[in-house]
Amino acid sequence: EPEVTQTPSHQVTQMGQEVILRCVPISNHLYFYWYRQILGQKVEFLVSFYNNEISEKSEIFDDQFSVERPDGSNFTLKIRSTKLEDSAMYFCATLRTSGNEQFFGPGTRLTVL
Amino acid sequence: QQQVKQSPQSLIVQKGGISIINCAYENTAFDYFPWYQQFPGKGPALLIAIRPDVSEKKEGRFTISFNKSAKQFSLHIMDSQPGDSATYFCAASMRREYGNKLVFGAGTILRVKS
Numbered sequence: 001e002p003e004v005t006q007t008p009s010h011q012v013t014q015m016g017q018e019v020i021l022r023c024v025p026i027s028n029h030l031y032f033y034w035y036r037q038i039l040g041q042k043v044e045f046l047v048s049f050y051n052n053e054i055s056e057k058s059e060i061f062d063d064q065f066s067v068e069r070p071d072g073s074n075f076t077l078k079i080r081s082t083k084l085e086d087s088a089m090y091f092c093a094t095l096r097t098s099g100n101e102q103f104f105g106p107g108t109r110l111t112v113l
Numbered sequence: 114q115q116q117v118k119q120s121p122q123s124l125i126v127q128k129g130g131i132s133i134i135n136c137a138y139e140n141t142a143f144d145y146f147p148w149y150q151q152f153p154g155k156g157p158a159l160l161i162a163i164r165p166d167v168s169e170k171k172e173g174r175f176t177i178s179f180n181k182s183a184k185q186f187s188l189h190i191m192d193s194q195p196g197d198s199a200t201y202f203c204a205a206s207m208r209r210e211y212g213n214k215l216v217f218g219a220g221t222i223l224r225v226k227s
Binding site (some may be wrong): 091 | 144147149154155156157158159162202204206208213214215216217218219221
């Protein structure tokens with residue numbers, strides 16, 4: 001069964017450093033999402049991406065965040081200058097062209113020290 | 114209005130019992146209500162989903178009951194098993210031209226005692 005993959009599984013970084021989280025969506029899925037989950041809390045929407053542009057973003061997704069699909073396969077989330085409060089699990093999700101089932105990747109645990 | 118409220122926060126059920134988790138929403142534009150199951154260290158996985166034009170959907174031991182007028186929906190796990198022990202999230206979304214974000218409830222930690 002096709003699945004969403006994410007790398008790295010765990011990223012440790014110093015406050016103020018840039019990080020890039022990577023996702024490989026399911027083939028032929030065209031809608032892409034990033035969500036985050038702070039430890040013990042609910043999953044929160046960050047951004048959705050379709051046709052090479054952001055279609056919606058949340059209040060969390062400020063100027064420090066950016067997304068792109070540089071090579072037509074990987075979908076990346078960049079945090080320019082990490083803060084302690086960015087420590088969380090970051091999940092990529094993808095959606096088929098029709099239907100509503102979003103498939104989630106296993107997540108990247110980001111730890112900001 | 115974008116919130117989905119979920120209860121209880123945690124639930125302990127004996128093996129073979131029925132687990133019931135409830136969710137409520139405000140935004141009547143929501144038209145898709147999935148339940149996700151999450152094991153520690155893993156991403157959420159879709160368990161079962163319902164649209165507001167039906168009042169109940171059953172898949173194996175899992176049933177969603179949907180009450181459109183009350184704006185509530187619930188997950189029932191029949192014959193609960195220790196392997197069902199996980200965190201369960203309800204969610205809601207509305208169909209949009211360029212995809213649909215999921216709004217999640219706070220989650221319920223289910224423990225099934227053998």
